Amino acid sequence: MINQKEILETIRMIQNENLDIRTITMGISLRDCCSEDTDKACTRIYDKITRYAKDLVKTGDDIEKEYGIPIINKRISVTPISIIAESSRSGDYVKFAHALDRAATETGVNFIGGFSALVHKGYTNSDRGFIAAIPEALSSTDRVCSSVNVATTRAGINMDAVRQMGEIIKETANKTAHNKAFGCAKLVVFANAVEDNPFMAGAxxxxGEPECVINVGVSGPGVVAAALKKMDGSDFGAVAETIKRTAFKITRMGQLVAREASSRLGVSFGIVDLSLAPTPAIGDSVAHILEAMGLERCGAPGTTAALALLNxxxxxxxxxxxxxxGGLSGAFIPVSEDAGMIEAVQCGALSLEKLEAMTCVCSVGLDMIVIPGDTPASTISAIIADEAAIGVVNQKTTAVRIIPVPNAKEGEVVDFGGLFGSGPVMGVNRFSSEAFIARGGRIPAPLHSLKN
Amino acid sequence: MRAVITVIGCDKVGLIAEISAILAKANVNILDISQTTMQDLFTMMMLTDLDKMNMDFAMLKEQLTLKGQELGVDVRIQREEIFQSMHRI
Structure with missing residues (x-):
């Protein structure tokens, strides 16, 4: 029998420290939905998703009720649509996004990921056109998320795609200007993208994935922060030990929910993603964990080391x-979604350059960062190139989800609402990278030996 | 299926009786019960067996929540596995 102390600990984590299951994401293969006829392909896609995921939201809600653990999001990820849409003759890729959006609405999930392309080594005939359709796809749908993988450790960095993505991000921002450029919050540029990530927008x-799979993302920065607050003055060995113990408990929740969801839905269990994903809620911040280790503010010297230990x-x-x-597994550092990060930017403790350094040692990369609307596309491309280089050389996933809000100036605050939070507009280095980005081509894969 | 019911809040006369009455009506068997008071905060825990329950889980949960609101305490029902999986390997 479990004892009282343990029962109360679990309840405290859920009730006071914001422990939750961040997402149950159903991955669905659409590889059998290709057709020369775009409309036929879209019908197949819609039918397949709504068939497989019809009970997803209800199952998530049932599990939440029975176990008393909040399950914040129920989501769907699909095979990168660039692959499915490739055999359709019309080249009308936006129709695919609309089919995904309808399927997401019908099944009740809040986001569907996979309007994606993998172009790390180069473009196929349709990839370039597909990517060009992303701004329209994101501005004319509500729930579709998009991602593009532009680099891998084995292939190097596709600088043509990096250049194009800078322009695509600007165009998406302009097309969704009425909505604070929110389209860009649904668009991720990856290096070394993973195939089983349950988190949006990059899922x-x-x-290589099976027909249908359940992946679960856990969260709980508040639980870790609360545990560390009791450890004033302890050395780093003790700090690391406490984080490990806490992460173990958090992940056990994810494992239980993933097993239960996959068995109820009759779908194979994929992975649990061990990510510390913050929300704008008070007490659910990764920055506050770093501060609990003794930093005055996130971004102060020592932040990278603290994050490395945490991750x-x-x-x-x-x-x-x-x-x-599997998945991304690590600490997320999205600026607008983390109350502590927002404060750190606003008081001048945290800059874009420090965030870039932090991405060397944590999960993913420059995430949910609002920048001035007049930032040139080439500068955005160059930021992507820098981030991709970090991922490629360090054999890790990195990503850029950056939001150039039209007319926004450094120091202003842009409020997206809900889980996306509000982002202070961050300063960007004003020197040009135009000629660098104009070169195009591919940066070769790095050496895999002689490591130093 | 077994579930843990926790009641946290200010102690008052008849609290256990009121909760037990709902369980009896739902044909839920109480396997174990314990209570403590820590710094004026009353905490009661029950381990219950829901195998012969005559209503669905969601309805029982709702009845317990409503009763909790009426009594001014926080009542939760959670399947036992969540505690097992977090604290036992």
Missing amino acids: FHGI DAVKKGGVMASSYV
């Missing part, structure tokens, strides 16, 4: 708690 169902300890604690771990 897609990789081509590593979360993985070590989580790995043993779940039979299959």
Whole structure:
């Protein structure tokens, strides 16, 4: 029998420290939905998603009720649509986005990911046109998320795609200007994208994945922060140990929910993603964990080391708690979605350059960062190139989700609402990268030996 | 299926009786019960067996929540596995 202390600990984590399951994401393969006829392909896609995911939201809600653990999001990821749309003759890629949007609405999920392309080594005939359709796709749908993988450690960095993505991000911002450029919050540029990520906006169902799978993303920065607050003056060995223990407990929740959801839905269990994903809610911040380690503000010297320790300890604690771990697994540092990050930017402690350094040691990358609307496309491309280089050289996933809000100036605040929070507009280095980005071509893959 | 019911709040006369009455009506068996008071905060925990329950889980949960609101305490019902999985390997 479990004892009283343990029961109360679990309840405290959920009630006071914002422990939750961030997302149950159903990955669905659409590889059998291709057709020369775009409308036929779209019908197949809609039918397949609504068939497989018809009970997803209800199952999530049932599990939430029975176990008393909040499950914030129910979502769907699909095979990168660029692959499915390739055989359709019309080249009308936006129709595919509309089919996904309708399927998401019908099944009741709040986001569907996979309007994606993998172009790390180069473009196929249709890839360039597909990517060009992203701004229209994101501005004319509500729930569709898009991602483009522009680099891998094995292939190097496709600088043509990096250049195009800078322009695509600007165009998406302009097309959704009436909505604070929100389209860009649904668009991620990746290096070393993973195939089983349950988190939006970057989720897609990789081509090596099975027919249908359940991936679960856990969260709980508040639980870790609360545990660390009791550790004033302890050394880093003790700090790491505490984070590991806490991450273990958090991940056990994810494992339980993933197993339960996959068995109820009759779908195979994919992975648990051990991510510390913050929300704008008070007490659900990754920045506050770093501050609990003794930094006056997130962004102060020492922040990168603190984040490295946190990221590593979360993985070590989580790995043993779940039979299959995958996805992005680490600490997320999205600026607008984290109350502590927002404060740190506003008081001048945290800059874009420091965030870039932090992405070397944590999960993913420059995430939910609002920049001035007059930032040139080439500068955005160059930021993507820098981030991709970090991922490629360090053999990790990195990403850029950056939002150049038209007419926004440094220091202003842009409010997106809900889980996306509000982002202070961050300053961007004003020196030009135009000629660098104009070169195009491919940066070769790095050496895999002689490591130093 | 077994579930843990926790009641947290200010103690008052008849609290356990009121909660137990709902369980009896739902044909839920109480396997174990314990209570403590920490710094004026009353905490009661029950381990219950829901196998012969005559209503669905959601309805029982709602009845307990409503009763909690009436009594001014926080009543939760959660399947036992959540505690098992978090604290036992």
